[in-house]
Amino acid sequence: MEVILQVLRQQPQQAPRMQRYTLEVQPGTTILECLNRVKWEQDGSLAYRKNCRNTICGSCAMGINGRSALACKENVGSEIQRLEAGGVLQTEDDRPIFTVTPMGNMPVIKDLVVDMKGFWQDLKAVDPYVSTASRQIPEREFLQTPDQRAKLNQMGNCILCGACYAECNAKEVNPAFPGPHALAKAYRTWVDSRDDRTEERLEQYNQGTAGVWGCTRCYACNAVCPMDVDPYDQIGKLKQQILHRKGDQDSRSIRHRKAMVDLVKEGGWVDERKFGVRVVSNTFRDLPGLFSLGPLGLRMLVRGKFPFTFEASEGTAEVRSLIEAVQALPHEDK
Template identity: 70%
Template sequence: MEVIFKVIRQQENSSPVVQTYLLDAESGNTILDCLNRIKWEQDGTLAFRKNCRNTICGSCAMRINGRSALACKENIGSELARLQQILSLASKASTIPEITVAPLGNMPVIKDLVVDMSSFWNNLEAVAPYVSTAARQVPEREFLQTPLERSQLDQTGNCIMCGACYSECNAREVNPDFVGPHALAKAYRMVADSRDSDTENRLESYNEGTKGVWGCTRCLYCDSVCPMEVAPLEQITKIKQEILTHKQADDSRSIRHRKVLIDLVKEGGWIDERQFGLQVVGNYFRDLKGLLSLAPLGFRMLCRGKFPMSFEPSQGTQQVRLLIESVQQEERLETKN
């Protein structure tokens, strides 16, 4: 069948242009197969990265029809079926199907589909993605792990550093200090590794401002595009839980936000907004600057009759409390095991 490929091409520091290629392809051909044919048969100047062609190296990550993926993993048939489902293209079956290919996001373009991944690698290095045994003496034999200890590393160990999650990260797009989901997924691997001797310092670093785990917007894009099911957001959440276990509520606003939210929901079934602002921003009346920052908003709410003068617990508060406590109990048991 005939397929139109629209490739977003760009030179460094220039505006992107769309170049169209018509290709006779089969439904089982991968996107990388098609790009190879375009380069070999139609346009030798087209630039893109590739290596293993077997979803192992991560080199061929790019945006395919608006979402980051591996070109060697996605094929024509599945991609067109996905497009039909999203865009309801069944009524346009007589037209030639189109596939748009673009470079990864959140990284500057070098040429065509090749991006500069310096920030990606620099942010990975920032989380010290290697086991630290500095506090230990040199052992007479290697550090051994039980099968259970090793199994804790399986999911994050599957990461192939393709950059798909980093490309789609909304937090990274608006906050250049955020290290990215790939780095924090690797960070959790170090936290979970029984051989590592630097957990406390790691958690302190990952807890810093919006550079670490608290910079994540929880948009779930990283999980949805990861070709290896690493689930970076899940790993970020696990780091947050470790931090919350080690820290007190008055250590930072980010920690208070999580702890206060849970406590208020347990108490009333939903959030008492008056208490939430005072406890999170005002740090239980101990942060005068924070309390003063709430005054303008509180005044506007009062003037417009939107300030709640009382709080009514929700129906089923007891059931909500029992559910939260059951989850917390399960988390404590998992931590012990």
């Protein structure tokens, strides 16, 4: 079959431009093979990263038809099926059009090659290494049980391709957020039975929007991860460990989470009249926070969007019992 590969190309100090290439391919031809053929047969100036060609190294991560993926993993046939299922397959003269772009949240060096310096700095910032101090124990090995080792398997599958980082909405608006890749590695280090910095690490990850609370819970990282690491799930586990140790007076981020659960227990869903008061004003303990709600409250009143009453959900009792059952479960630790 004949396909059109359109690549977003960019040179230093120049505006990006879309360039098209026509290729004769088979359904099983990978996107990386398409790029290789363009480079070898049509345009040797095309720049992109690649290495293993076997979904191991993570080098060939890039934007493929609107989401970050590994070019060596995705093929022409599967992409056509995915785009058709979503109703977004573009064609020209019955030829499918595939769009390839550089990854997001990272500066472009050339064409599909991005500068990953920030990616590696964010990873380093969470100190994702088992503490060397914990290994300074004489006359014995550092053994782990099969169960202890199994806790590391999912996060250990991360190949640091950058796909989750490129799709992260929190990183896009908040440069201080370390990114899902870093926090997934952070949880892998925290849960390691050989590490002795348990509480210190949780304090580090509890630094407001510069830590786990900066996550916007969009699930984009889970959706694009080619290795099923599910970074958002690991961020959630870190949050649970922090919430287990902290009270609602420790920070607004923690109060936000606890207030939401308490309000859902009370009424089946969140009573928005109480939510801002409990979280932002800390139930009238934080007067500046309370006054900061004034402009928003006035705008809501003017536009008729301020709820004067609250009607509890019909299933409040069932919701409350479910939450309480979950809260009564034994707390999972290392």
